[in-house]
Amino acid sequence: MGRPSQVGARRxxxxxxxxxxxxxxxxxxxxxxxxxxxxxxxxNILYRLWPDKKAMFIASIDHVYEQAxxxxxxxxxxxxxxxxxxxxxxxxxAEHYGESGLHxxxxxxxxxxxxxxxxxxxxxxxxxxxxxxxxxxxxxxxESAKVAAPDATVAAWAIIGLGNVANISRELGLLSDxxxxxxxxxxxxxxxxxxTG
Numbered sequence: 001m002g003r004p005s006q007v008g009a010r011r012x013x014x015x016x017x018x019x020x021x022x023x024x025x026x027x028x029x030x031x032x033x034x035x036x037x038x039x040x041x042x043x044n045i046l047y048r049l050w051p052d053k054k055a056m057f058i059a060s061i062d063h064v065y066e067q068a069x070x071x072x073x074x075x076x077x078x079x080x081x082x083x084x085x086x087x088x089x090x091x092x093x094a095e096h097y098g099e100s101g102l103h104x105x106x107x108x109x110x111x112x113x114x115x116x117x118x119x120x121x122x123x124x125x126x127x128x129x130x131x132x133x134x135x136x137x138x139x140x141x142x143e144s145a146k147v148a149a150p151d152a153t154v155a156a157w158a159i160i161g162l163g164n165v166a167n168i169s170r171e172l173g174l175l176s177d178x179x180x181x182x183x184x185x186x187x188x189x190x191x192x193x194x195x196t197g
Contacts, residue, residue: 011049011059014039016067018046019060023101026108027057027118058121061109064102065125069132071096082139086192089136093163094185103167130156140193155191162187 021038022030032053036043050056075092079085106122113119134156141152150158166184169175175183 007049014041014046014049015059015063018056019063019102019105022057022060022108023104026104027053027112028108030057032056054115054117057105057109057112058117060105061118061121061125064105065128067100067102068129072132082136083193086136086140087189090185090188090192093188094181097163097180097184098167098170103163104171107167107171126160129160133159137192150191155194158191159188162191 017039018035021035024030025034030053032043032046035053035056036046039046046056050059071092072089075088076085079088106125109118109122113122134152137152137155137159162184166175166180169180169183
């Protein structure tokens with residue numbers, strides 16, 4: 001009987017390093033030699049885990065969502081109700097949104113969207129973000145009597161757009177840290193719950 005494959009475990013171990021490298025260098029400037037150096041392995045090891053650099057980049061796009069979802073699950077632990085959970089998420093994102101720098105992977109991916117596999121990975125990632133956020137908005141709205149914002153589907157897309165604007169403002173120095181926190185906190189709360197309180 002052969003040993004079970006450890007490819008999945010090794011990918012899971014190295015993908016945060018691969019993702020951080022793509023976040024720093026972008027897709028085109030990140031070489032497999034640099035990726036391997038950062039991972040502390042030879043290039044052939046990376047090619048045993050992923051067939052090519054594009055597959056490494058797509059794994060990094062998936063990692064962006066997985067990191068956010070893990071963070072959100074931690075924030076949501078212990079929330080008493082959906083409205084409280086929504087407020088916790090908005091507060092957390094207002095305080096920490098974009099700190100990891102992984103949003104740069106998305107920006108790099110958008111410049112490669114003519115590649116069908118990268119475009120599909122981005123669509124899948126945005127779809128996963130949308131489903132999660134829409135679920136939170138819907139749950140929060142079910143418990144709220146004063147809904148004045150757009151429906152949950154539209155609000156979820158607006159929240160994703162809000163995050164993109166916050167990231168652009170970070171990268172270009174358009175808003176201070178405090179300005180970004182207010183943007184996400186105030187507008188995010190309005191979109192999430194439909195109320196400003």
